[in-house]
Structure formats: C-alpha cells, structure tokens
Amino acid sequence: MASKPHRVVAAIDFGTYGTGFAWTTVSQDNSEMRTRRISFFEDWEDQKLSYPKNRSALLLDAEGRLLSWGYQAVTQRDAMPAGAGWRLLTGFKMSLQRNLGSGDTVSGDAGVVLVGDAPDAFRLAVLCMEQVYAKARDHITRGAYQESDIRWCVTVPAIWDQYTRDLIYKAAVEAGLPNDPERLLLAQEPAAAALYCTARGEALLSTPGTRFLVVDAGGGTVDITSYQVAGNGRLNELAPASGAKTGSDYLNEAFMNEVLVRRFGLAVISRILRDQRSAIAGTMDAWERAKRSFSADSADDLVIPLSAPFYAALVREKASGRWDGSGEPVTEVVVSHGLVASLFDQRIDETIGCVEQQLREMRSASGVTGGEIALLVGGFAESPYLRSRLGDRLADRGVRVVVPEQPSIAVLAGAVHFAYNPSVFLTWRAPFTVGIKISLPFREGHDPESKRVIGYGNRELCDDRFDVFVVNRAAVLTSEPITRTYWPLREEQTAITIRLFSTTMKNVEYVTEQGVELLGSLTVDLSASMDRRVGERAVEVAMHLGQTHIRVEARNIHTNEPQSATVQWNPTW
Numbered sequence: 001m002a003s004k005p006h007r008v009v010a011a012i013d014f015g016t017y018g019t020g021f022a023w024t025t026v027s028q029d030n031s032e033m034r035t036r037r038i039s040f041f042e043d044w045e046d047q048k049l050s051y052p053k054n055r056s057a058l059l060l061d062a063e064g065r066l067l068s069w070g071y072q073a074v075t076q077r078d079a080m081p082a083g084a085g086w087r088l089l090t091g092f093k094m095s096l097q098r099n100l101g102s103g104d105t106v107s108g109d110a111g112v113v114l115v116g117d118a119p120d121a122f123r124l125a126v127l128c129m130e131q132v133y134a135k136a137r138d139h140i141t142r143g144a145y146q147e148s149d150i151r152w153c154v155t156v157p158a159i160w161d162q163y164t165r166d167l168i169y170k171a172a173v174e175a176g177l178p179n180d181p182e183r184l185l186l187a188q189e190p191a192a193a194a195l196y197c198t199a200r201g202e203a204l205l206s207t208p209g210t211r212f213l214v215v216d217a218g219g220g221t222v223d224i225t226s227y228q229v230a231g232n233g234r235l236n237e238l239a240p241a242s243g244a245k246t247g248s249d250y251l252n253e254a255f256m257n258e259v260l261v262r263r264f265g266l267a268v269i270s271r272i273l274r275d276q277r278s279a280i281a282g283t284m285d286a287w288e289r290a291k292r293s294f295s296a297d298s299a300d301d302l303v304i305p306l307s308a309p310f311y312a313a314l315v316r317e318k319a320s321g322r323w324d325g326s327g328e329p330v331t332e333v334v335v336s337h338g339l340v341a342s343l344f345d346q347r348i349d350e351t352i353g354c355v356e357q358q359l360r361e362m363r364s365a366s367g368v369t370g371g372e373i374a375l376l377v378g379g380f381a382e383s384p385y386l387r388s389r390l391g392d393r394l395a396d397r398g399v400r401v402v403v404p405e406q407p408s409i410a411v412l413a414g415a416v417h418f419a420y421n422p423s424v425f426l427t428w429r430a431p432f433t434v435g436i437k438i439s440l441p442f443r444e445g446h447d448p449e450s451k452r453v454i455g456y457g458n459r460e461l462c463d464d465r466f467d468v469f470v471v472n473r474a475a476v477l478t479s480e481p482i483t484r485t486y487w488p489l490r491e492e493q494t495a496i497t498i499r500l501f502s503t504t505m506k507n508v509e510y511v512t513e514q515g516v517e518l519l520g521s522l523t524v525d526l527s528a529s530m531d532r533r534v535g536e537r538a539v540e541v542a543m544h545l546g547q548t549h550i551r552v553e554a555r556n557i558h559t560n561e562p563q564s565a566t567v568q569w570n571p572t573w
Helices: 070-077 118-140 162-174 189-199 249-264 266-275 277-293 308-319 337-366 384-395 407-420
Strands: 008-014 018-025 058-060 066-069 087-089 150-156 184-188 211-217 222-229 235-244 302-305 332-335 373-377 400-402 425-429 433-441 452-454 460-470 475-477 482-486 495-503 517-525 539-544 551-556 565-569
Touching (some): 189 373, 249 266, 249 332, 277 302, 373 407, 384 400
Parallel strands (some): 373 400
Antiparallel strands (some): 425 475, 482 539
C-alpha cells in the first residue's frame, strides 16, 4: 500500500556525543531551500545552555533498566547511590561498527562504559532513539499533525558499511519509527551538511560547475564527501565518501591515556573507573571546555582542575599503598601546549590525509584542479586548532576552507532538507564494484571445467559468474534502480537466493576471484508462483543502489505481483 503524502518532514541526528531532532512543514512557503523555516527543539531536561541536541547518554540500573537519558542521565550519575551498580553508557554509536581492542588503555569518557559488541550497542541505540523519537513525535503532533503525516530521516556516517546502516534502520524501526522506505530515510551526514551550507546562502554552492568537499568532523567520525553542482542546482557526487574514526571524542580518550593514566597510573585510573565512575566526570568536563578553545596562536599550557571526588579518590589510592602514579595526588594537572598540540595532531593528521585523498579523487573525476571549496562542519569544526591546521594545509593546494555559521547543527538541519527533497542529489559514486553470483551459459574453452553445472532443461551452465550491477567509481543515478531478471534453476525451487558480492576491481568474471567479498544475500520468495512453469517464474529484482540505505524490490514479471525480498548484509569488520 502506498504511503499517504507527508505534511511534515523531521530529522533525527543520532550522534556519538549528542542526539537531537528538527522538523519543518511541507508547504508552498517552504518549497525553496534557502527560505525554508526549520524548527529546532532546545528544551531538554537538565540542559545548561540552549542547544538543539541532547547528550547521547543512557543511565541504567544494575538490572539494565533505563533510569534516565541525555543531560539528565549525566546529572543523575553524580548522585548515584554507592554500590547501586548504576551505569552511564555513551559512545555506543561507534561500537556498532568496530571491534574494541583490549590493550593497556582506558577507553572513553569518565564515568562511561563504551559497549564493545554490536548486539549490546544495537540495544542501546534503540533505547536512545526511543527517547528522542518519543520527544519528537509528541512535540510535532501536539498541534494539527498526526504521526502518520511525518516523513522521518535519520543520519548515519558516510563511511559506515551497508550492514551498519541497516542496523541503524532496524534500530529506528524498533524504536517506533515507520518501517516504510518512503517514510523513513537515511541520510549521509556530510551530504546533509552540504544542503545546510547551500541553504545558508553560500552563493558558489548554487553555481553550476562549482566543486566542493564537505568535511564533517563530529564526535566519533570525520566523514568527507565531494560534489559538483549541476546545471539544475542538483549535486553530482565526484568520489565515494571517505573518512576515519578520528572525531573529537578520541581526544578525550587520548587525554585519559596520555595525561591521566601516565600521571596517576593505569591501575589507579582503572580502579577508580571501576569503583567510582562518577569521580572523574568533573575533570573530563574541564578538559572538554579547554580543548574547545585550544588554539595554535597561543603558547599557554592548559591547566585542568581535578574534581573534588577525583582528588579524594586519588588520596585514598595513595593511602592504600597501591599507588603506581608519579609524584603525589594533586588538585590540578598542567598539560603543556606541545602535548595538547600532539594529541590534536594525532587525530588531525589522519583527517588531513583523508581530505587530501578525497581531493585527489574528485580532481581526477572532474579533470579540473584548483578552486575548490572545503566546507568544515560538525561539532569538532568549532575547534580553532582544527580550523587552523586544515585551512593552512588546504590553502597550499588551492582550496578555500569555509566554516558556516553554527557548524555543529549543519547535519541536523541538512537532514531536514534531505527529507524534504532527496532528489537534490543527482548521482552517487559507487565505492566498489557490486554484482551477484549467477549461473550463465557455459563457455567452452574459457570457463573452468570445475564450474560446469546442469540447470533446468539440462542446460550446461557456468556457476560462480559475477554479474556486475555497477562498476567501482561509476556514477549512478539516485532516482533509477538497476534491474535484473532471474529464473529458478530447479522445478522444486520455492525461493531464489541471490548473493551480492563486492570488489575494488573493475574487471571481474567470477565471485571466487581473490579480492571478491560477500556483501550480503537477498532471498526472493517464489511460493506464490509455484503453480506456474519454471520459465514463468521470472522475477525482476530492482536494486536502489543510489540511496544511503540500499533497498531492493522484486516482482513476478508474468503477474506483475510484488515478491517478498529481504537483504541480509554482512559486516565488514
């Protein structure tokens, strides 16, 4: 059944550090992106400053039940009863696509548990989105709108694979959002930010031929995309998205390991985090404030005060005889300007490397060098040090860095624009060659004898052939699916299982070649067509590859009836 026309579009920016929502109405007055009015929600419980995002934090009791979330959870952490077993969890977004190592380091913010496996991270993502979705739904529908009037959009990092994007889609559905591809979209974070910058009036971003990068520096990831403005104002992607896990939250981890652990000892910090997690919270808040103002123009050292509970915990550790730190417990730590710069540079150098790689690819695709714009957005874009380092490096390469007003809300606002009109993106660049395993007529003298199989009607077929859907780096129209037609091989087949493969190679014949990996599998149900001959059970599979969330539709060619089709994606980590 087709979805009814939406009257409202709303976006949820699910971030590593913060999560929020924004929305607008679908109307003639809002049809132009530059004049579109977007409403932000900035009234979160226990919020100290007006800001459209709440903390992505969950406070759970000893049994795993949710006590509170967001700023309220952070506030209540400091008042947790001794021995209650409460846990404040954050950073779980990044745990959806990574394996956490087990070295001699302390990971994450003070008083925080980073979840190390995808199933737990998925549950926490659902819990977090349940809270923000409920707040958004109630806020938007308190007037003339119903929940069914809303098209939703959830943001995802551009560098995430299809498996993890599918996890986010499933988490959103489990949190209560509609399981309907017309009413629930996913938007790549830097792509959304590009729309925000266009709407804010950067004139060149509407000028045909303009080439620009988007560097979305958030808490967990730094994502980079590149585009060229088409004659109709729409955008063509020039290179597949790139990036790395070098967001600002990793500076917190570096401060913990390179400063606190080295000063007070790994065993001491580990015990305090295990037994008194809230003790270091104030110290980490002080570091958060200091790092946001850190600049290359000043040579001053940073003085980070230790919170009273943290100092008291250090004193107890010293008195216990288990002290393995250097010197005595202190009430503040002094971090040299050089060390802070080193902590920044470890992350920024990797970011710059990713930006330069994207720049090379976009120049190769467009055939033009120089005159590009780099849009720096995201919460980390507020950092004077990041702005300075990136600006100096790109200036040498003929690229002008632009930081829009309020770069930290660029993704959230841009996701609203994307939900309003996803077709603004004309083409998408394939990050790899995508195809499926198929059996095709056997070619004597060419195909390996080991791949010869007998199909329906005693046809001699070659198994393991790679049927290419899209070639690596090819431009794919976002509005048109790629279609293929398939038949069952056997009379008794009640389903067709289609295995999707990917490779960086542009020329590939067999799915068994080195460098070809299983991307996912698609099952098409044929049970409703079993009364027909095999030749009349043809199924057309339409794959929408040009969308952030790849989706697949199938239909019986002879009856034109839709067929059930689901994709199970494989993780790449």
